[in-house]
Amino acid sequence: MTKTTLSIIGLGAAGTSLFAQLIEHLNKNNKHQELVINVFEPSKNLNVGISYCTDSQTSLLNSTVDRTSLFADNLLHFYKWLQKNKLSLIDKYPVLENMTPSSYLPRKLCGLYLQDTFKQYVKIAKELHIVVNLINEEVIDICNDKNKTVIITNTNKQFITNKIILTTGHIYANPYxxxxxxxxxxxxxxxxxxxxxxxxxxxxxxxxxxxxxxxxxxxxxxxxxxxxxxxxxxxxxxxMIKAPCEDYQPIYMKLKNIKQEISIEKMLAIIQKEFIHLYKSDEIVANLMKRHYNENDFLNEYAQTIGGSSKWQLLATIFDSFIEQTWEKLGFPERNDFVNKQHAFLTRFTATMPxxxxxxxxxxxxxxxxxxxxxxxxxxxxxxxxxxxxxxxxxxxxxxxxxxxxxxGYSHNLKTQSLYANLSKANKLKFNEYNSLNVDANMEVKGHDLGSCQIFSFGPPIFGTKIIVDFLLFIANDAKKVVQNII
Ligand SMILES: Cc1cc2nc3c(=O)[nH]c(=O)nc-3n(C[C@H](O)[C@H](O)[C@H](O)COP(=O)(O)OP(=O)(O)OC[C@H]3O[C@@H](n4cnc5c(N)ncnc54)[C@H](O)[C@@H]3O)c2cc1C
Structure with missing residues (x-):
């Protein structure tokens, strides 16, 4: 039987989730495939990804433990991993003593979880006789050579492949x-x-x-x-600051109020109405929606949060799904407007601070x-x-x-990275209006000219242009779709 070679380009959270869910799937279904997996990752800090390579205890995950998992079907995977490894971690991370599924833990712990999970699944892959090659290099091009697809790295090494998963993650925006x-x-x-x-x-x-x-x-x-x-x-x-609070049923910010023909203006109007209803004043709306802030704005919000009078807390979780759902209903010109004019402003309410x-x-x-x-x-x-x-x-x-x-922060223009710049120049991959990749529901990249090679992508190369809240869970779900379609 000829072996299929599958290449994962980028081993951050997305690459790790894909790898672990793939091996788990093969193991569970007793599929001992003739498979070679090449994993490309240039970073020395292997398989942690940008978000979790922080070495600071004060950098906290912005999702709770039970919303952080590499497995779409096992939301408590991270939590169980923490419980299992508590003894060896507790000296360095005393916060684990009182950990619950709704804790916000140091991001570094998620990095350790990613590394350890990857190691465990490499072991299982070996038992299944799957060859796993870790290639500590950056991929700079993908070519079609006599109908074979070849991956080229920064030291000009070449690797023939049958399938590719692009999980290259974030690209720093550097306006300076x-x-x-x-x-x-x-x-x-x-x-x-x-x-x-x-x-x-x-x-x-x-x-x-x-x-x-x-x-x-x-x-x-x-x-x-x-x-x-x-x-x-x-x-x-x-x-904004995220803190525990009671449940709240919105009056205006209901998902059913996001109609097919929603516009950004209508969305902002609905949000404003909800604020006015909660605060019984439109002064607060002007404050929350203003475009220039100072230190006192933050200190006041903090004082209200710990004093239990920050009404915004009641909206925190609703906000996330409300914005995500609105995005799904917008057409291209509106989305473009959203990304360019409203994204930075609205992420204040979605990417919140523990x-x-x-x-x-x-x-x-x-x-x-x-x-x-x-x-x-x-x-x-x-x-x-x-x-x-x-x-x-x-x-x-x-x-x-x-x-x-x-x-x-981060750019959603993939073409600022050499791999995508090369692919774009030679017209080998099609990019969408935001210079991100277009994928279908299975996360397969639409429109490419690289022979018979199947290409998938998920994570920031795709959702850089979307509004998403629990990133890791979203990624784990997309990884699951790829696993189901790649085998
Ligand atoms: C500061 C920060 C904090 C975050 N906090 C949270 C959080 O608390 N909870 C949450 O759910 N989400 C959080 N996120 C969202 C985060 O984006 C996702 O959870 C997830 O980590 C993204 O993983 P990724 O693998 O797609 O990308 P990345 O972590 O960026 O990993 C991509 C990997 O691909 C490699 N790579 C790139 N290009 C190439 C190439 N050409 N060849 C080979 N390798 C390549 C890179 O070296 C990198 O290791 C945070 C994001 C940031 C930036």
Whole structure:
């Protein structure tokens, strides 16, 4: 029997979920296929992916333990893994002592879970006589050579393949590329330890961004209490805080109110009505919907959250599905508008901050160890090698930052990555209007010119243009669809 070669390109959470669910499926169904699996991953921090390679205890998962699993059919897989490994982890992660399925745990634990699960399934694959090759290289092209599909890596090695799964994940957005040449500018915020080791004591550190990534980074930086950290972004908008609260039945933000012909304006109008109903005032709507924020906005929201009077909490879970469902109903021009104009604003309500992180941030804001500057327009390099920023109103000359770190998030334009740029240039894969990949319901990539090779993709290369909340679960579900269709 000829062997089928299956190539997984990218071993973050998506690649790991696919691999584990595939081997689990073969094992359960007693299918001892003649299979070779080539896994391509350039990162030394193998199979953790960008989101979970953080080495900080303060970077928390933004989903609860029971909404974090590599297996679509086993939501408590992570929870059970934690219970099984509690003894060996508890010294380093005392938070495990009181863990429940609804805890928000350090993201690093999810990284350890991914690594360990992968190892376990490599063992099972061996028992099934499936060959697994880990190739520690970046894939830079895929070619069609005499009707054979060939994967090419950055050292020009070539691998023939029958099926491909693209799980290449996030691409950092770096609007400050021209500063990448300077040693005191960091293009990406991870891994934090690499950055922290390079930063000298008593420095002023500018973090470009004010969302979850920027917040995680600021909390890690402040383990060195000689540093002063400034968060700066255009809006100064920080994520809303997620805390336990009672159930709430919405009056306006009902899924049935998202009709076939929903527009972004109508969606925003429904959200506003719900806020007005909850707060009995439209002043609060203006506050929650405004485009420029300051430190007090966050401190007030935190005080209301711990005081139990933050009405927003009642909407937190409804918000997620409401926005996801709206997205599904929008046509292309509206989606484009959503991504370009509303995405950043609305993610404040969907990518929210666990209460524990909010507590630390509020302490640092009060003690002025973290300062928030909104109205960011541009970054500037000074003659003395420091950085300054230009805001809407004026040039801030009085603060000279010793370091600047880009934490502005992620791009959904795949073509900024060499693999996709090459595939696009040669017209080998078709890209959609957002420069992401088009897939069908089975996650198979639509429209490609690479011989008979079947290509699947899921994770951020696809949902970079969507609104999704429990990412890992979403990924696990898509991985399951690929497994069902690839075998
Ligand atoms: C800061 C941050 C925090 C998050 N927190 C959560 C959370 O708490 N809960 C949650 O559910 N989701 C969270 N997410 C969402 C997260 O995107 C998903 O949960 C998931 O981790 C994405 O996994 P991935 O494998 O698709 O991507 P990634 O983790 O980005 O992994 C992709 C891998 O592919 C490799 N790769 C890329 N290009 C190539 C190539 N050409 N050749 C070979 N290898 C390649 C990369 O090196 C990388 O290791 C977070 C995301 C971020 C950015």
């Amino acid at each position: 590329k021209e500063f990448s040449q300077y040693e005191n500018f960091f293009s990406a915020p991870y891994p934090e330890s690499t950055i922290i080791n390079k930063i000298k004591n008593n420095s002023q550190v500018l973090v470009l961004g004010s969302r979850l990534t920027a917040i995680d980074l600021a909390l890690s930086l402040l383990k060195n209490d000689t540093l002063d950290v400034y968060l700066s972004s255009r809006s100064g908008c920080m994520p 209460l524990d992180s909010a507590k630390l941030i509020s302490q640092y804001l009060k003690s002025h160890k973290i300062k928030l500057i909104s109205g960011l327009k541009a970054l500037q390099r000074n003659q003395n090698k420091t950085f300054s920023i230009i805001t809407d109103e004026e040039i801030i000359n009085n603060i000279q930052f010793d370091y600047a770190i880009n934490a502005t």
